[in-house]
Amino acid sequence: MIKSPKKYSVFSLVKNAFSYHENWQPAWKNPEIKKEYEAIIVGGGGHGLTTAFYLAKNHGVKNIAVVEKGWIGGGNTGRNTTIIRSNYLWDQSAAIYDHALKLWEGMSQELNYNVMFSQRGVMNVAHNLHDVRELKRRWHANRLNGVDCEWLDTKEVKKFCPVINTSPNIRYPVMGATLQRRAGTARHDAVAWGYARGADSMGVDIIQNCEVTGININNGNVTGIETTRGTINSKKIGVVSAGHSSVIAKMAGIKLPLESRPLQALVSEPVKPVIDTVVMSNTIHAYVSQSDKGELVIGAGTDGYNSYSQRGGFNIVEDTIMAIVELFPLFSRMKMLRHWGGIVDICPDASPIISKTHINGLYFNCGWGTGGFKATPGSGWVFAHTIANDQPHALNAPFSINRFSSGELVDEHGAAAVAH
Amino acid sequence: MLLINCPYCGEREQEEFSCGGEAHIERPKNPPDLNDDQWADYLFLRQNIKGLQYERWNHSFGCRQWFNVARNTATDEILAVYKMGEKPPVVESNDPITPCGEPAIGSGNFSTSKKS
Numbered sequence: 245m246i247k248s249p250k251k252y253s254v255f256s257l258v259k260n261a262f263s264y265h266e267n268w269q270p271a272w273k274n275p276e277i278k279k280e281y282e283a284i285i286v287g288g289g290g291h292g293l294t295t296a297f298y299l300a301k302n303h304g305v306k307n308i309a310v311v312e313k314g315w316i317g318g319g320n321t322g323r324n325t326t327i328i329r330s331n332y333l334w335d336q337s338a339a340i341y342d343h344a345l346k347l348w349e350g351m352s353q354e355l356n357y358n359v360m361f362s363q364r365g366v367m368n369v370a371h372n373l374h375d376v377r378e379l380k381r382r383w384h385a386n387r388l389n390g391v392d393c394e395w396l397d398t399k400e401v402k403k404f405c406p407v408i409n410t411s412p413n414i415r416y417p418v419m420g421a422t423l424q425r426r427a428g429t430a431r432h433d434a435v436a437w438g439y440a441r442g443a444d445s446m447g448v449d450i451i452q453n454c455e456v457t458g459i460n461i462n463n464g465n466v467t468g469i470e471t472t473r474g475t476i477n478s479k480k481i482g483v484v485s486a487g488h489s490s491v492i493a494k495m496a497g498i499k500l501p502l503e504s505r506p507l508q509a510l511v512s513e514p515v516k517p518v519i520d521t522v523v524m525s526n527t528i529h530a531y532v533s534q535s536d537k538g539e540l541v542i543g544a545g546t547d548g549y550n551s552y553s554q555r556g557g558f559n560i561v562e563d564t565i566m567a568i569v570e571l572f573p574l575f576s577r578m579k580m581l582r583h584w585g586g587i588v589d590i591c592p593d594a595s596p597i598i599s600k601t602h603i604n605g606l607y608f609n610c611g612w613g614t615g616g617f618k619a620t621p622g623s624g625w626v627f628a629h630t631i632a633n634d635q636p637h638a639l640n641a642p643f644s645i646n647r648f649s650s651g652e653l654v655d656e657h658g659a660a661a662v663a664h
Numbered sequence: 665m666l667l668i669n670c671p672y673c674g675e676r677e678q679e680e681f682s683c684g685g686e687a688h689i690e691r692p693k694n695p696p697d698l699n700d701d702q703w704a705d706y707l708f709l710r711q712n713i714k715g716l717q718y719e720r721w722n723h724s725f726g727c728r729q730w731f732n733v734a735r736n737t738a739t740d741e742i743l744a745v746y747k748m749g750e751k752p753p754v755v756e757s758n759d760p761i762t763p764c765g766e767p768a769i770g771s772g773n774f775s776t777s778k779k780s
Contacts, residue, residue: 313764455764472762488764490712495763501708503685504737549666549683552714553740557665559679592708648708649700 252356271437272316272444277451280477281309283631284469285484286456286492288312290321290432291609291616292484293439293450294624295631300446302625303632308448309478311471313455317436320486323586324617325509325531325543327522329366329427330391333382336642336654337595338389343639344622345426351621357438359430360536366427366522367396367405369571371416375527379422386424394423405521409573416528416570429522429533429541435620456485459496459606466496466605482607482631487552487587489610496603500610501648502589505546506556507614510583512575514538523571530567540575542568546588546614556585588613593653598627598640607631608645669745672727684720686710687732688752714738715759715767718752738767 250256250269260268283299285292288310299305328348330341352358370376379395386393401421402410410418440450451473458470459481468477483492487504514537524531531543544564547556561583569576591597591611596619598609609627612619622639629637636644647653666678692698692706711717717737722730734744736757743755758767 455762457762485764488714490710491714491763494711499705499709499711501704501710502712503710504712504714549719549735550685550712550717550737551740552738555740557678559665559677589712649704651700 271441272450275449275451277454277473277476278307278309278449280307280468281449282307282478283480283482284308284476284478285310285482286469287319287484287486288316288436288440288450288452289319289484289486290435290439290620291486291612291623291627292482293436293443294621295482295484295609295627296448296624297439297443297446298625298628299632300443300448303628305632306447308443309476310443310448310450311454311456311469311476312450312452313472315452316440316450317433320586320588320616321436321620322433323509323584324432325533325541326429326432326535326617327366327427327524327531327533327543328361328430328618329424329522330618331366331368331382331386331393331422331424331427332391332656333385334654334656335389337656338386338391340622340626340639340643341619342389342391343625344619347621347625348430348618349426351430351435351438355438355442357434357441359434359438361428361430362536363426363428364521364533365404365423365425366524367401367421367423369401369408369421369523369525370419371525371527372419376419378526379420383422386422392424392426394425396421396423405519405523407519407572407574408523409571414570416525416567418571427522429535431536432617435617439620439624456492456495459492461496461603461606464602464604466603478605480605480607480631482609482627484609484627486610486612486616487589489589489608493608496601496606498601498603498608500597500608500645501592502597502611503550504552504587504589505549506551506554506585507546507588508544508556508560508583508585510542510544510561510580511535512540512542512578513581515540515578518574519572525567525571528567528570530564530571532568532572539581540578542580546590552587554585554587588616590614592648593655594657595654596623596643597645598623598630598636598643599645600630600634600636601645666740666742668721668733668742670723670726670729671731671745671747672729673723676723676726680723680725682722682724684722684730687718687720714763716743716755716757720748736767 626640
């Protein structure tokens with residue numbers, strides 16, 4: 245629990261109601277930039293803010309800055325489809341994503357901020373024999389790793405999610421599904437704001453509208469960063485800049501195994517509650533859930549080429565909508581309200597890089613690709629450990645950048661379900 | 665969606681094409697002599713440029729020929745199309761003013777001031 249004079253509670257709500265809610269204080273400050281910090285985090289998204297938060301909370305680092313080129317929650321943290329799950333195939337992935345899921349379960353209490361985490365379950369649907377085998381393999385792997393997972397046959401799928409079309413006559417019939425009941429969704433903006441508020445209350449300086457333009461290195465040691473608002477010195481710099489990781493890495497002369505691509509999502513007009521779980525399909529690439537406002541939240545795929553434009557192709561959206569309409573014919577008359585893209589940094593093995601580099605004091609947390617949101621607290625937890633101790637936590641040791649030389653890849657491309 | 669001018673078929677929708685990633689990466693001439701880091705560099709490490717990038721495309725649902733494209737990844741503008749084996753042409757592109765910033769005709773997510 246964060247000790248803060250502005251703790252949110254039912255009493256603070258009532259108290260502020262008497263002053264017509266005009267006296268709420270900002271959730272985080274807008275500080276002056278200091279000349280030097282003990283650690284600088286580049287990127288004020290969910291992963292960057294959790295890193296700063298856990299650096300302060302778990303490792304007692306006092307003097308931290310988070311430098312963000314735009315505004316808090318304006319990047320991929322506010323653009324994803326908010327799905328949280330940990331049913332990954334490989335041991336390394338299951339361990340880190342399940343660690344994150346456990347942190348999600350206590351997050352609202354820990355932050356004193358309601359992130360609206362809802363464990364409504366995530367269902368991964370199988371449409372052919374290969375899917376059935378693949379998903380059953382993952383179901384068993386999950387259970388061996390202590391990750392909850394169940395297998396549902398077609399009738400049980402229909403019972404769990406009545407609006408799904410289980411007719412055997414559709415092009416890709418539903419042949420069963422895995423279900424992780426602990427999985428679900430959360431309000432992504434609240435995650436960014438909650439961690440920003442939490443970090444701020446522990447003395448972290450959150451510096452918005454400040455873009456990094458260079459990294460200063462002296463004799464193989466990092467000494468600070470150049471920004472659009474001047475030089476800031478620090479001996480420890482953690483880069484968590486998602487789609488722009490390669491651009492930042494280039495400033496330090498590092499080449500990363502990343503490709504940045506647009507990933508799109510869209511929401512429909514709001515309707516009454518119709519789907520109370522998350523349905524994902526690997527084969528026909530569709531995933532859908534319903535937000536608390538009543539909008540259907542639909543995730544599309546990535547485009548097949550590199551781009552930083554935050555716009556994707558309409559053909560990708562069309563493919564996803566076709567799949568959704570086949571699985572849920574009752575959605576076919578719904579109107580889509582908003583549609584957007586974010587830039588995701590994809591690793592060749594679809595696993596993240598949370599690693600030291602050959603430059604002392606420079607750390608990278610990137611490559612989360614299409615599935616970083618669910619890992620937000622776990623990612624910050626292990627990255628903070630890596631920065632504070634100058635060595636990886638047991639959970640992120642397999643996700644070192646050196647795995648591309650050693651060949652010890654954590655191949656989650658097909659295994660983790662394509663839709664993250 | 666992009667409109668790509670295939671040097672063999674003319675302008676077609678991007679759906680007909682597949683992108684083959686960064687162009688002009690040469691296969692090492694002396695494979696047995698390479699160490700693990702050099703292999704990693706060849707196999708996995710990419711420039712992933714924001715701005716002008718030279719890349720390979722294949723007209724996979726058309727003539728199935730490979731060719732190169734010079735494209736600005738910050739704006740998605742296609743600046744030149746040239747055949748395999750040709751040297752990358754020198755083209756002017758609307759690059760971002762700051763490394764992570766937005767170009768003058770960007771995505772609308774401006775964090776730095778636009779070029780006038």
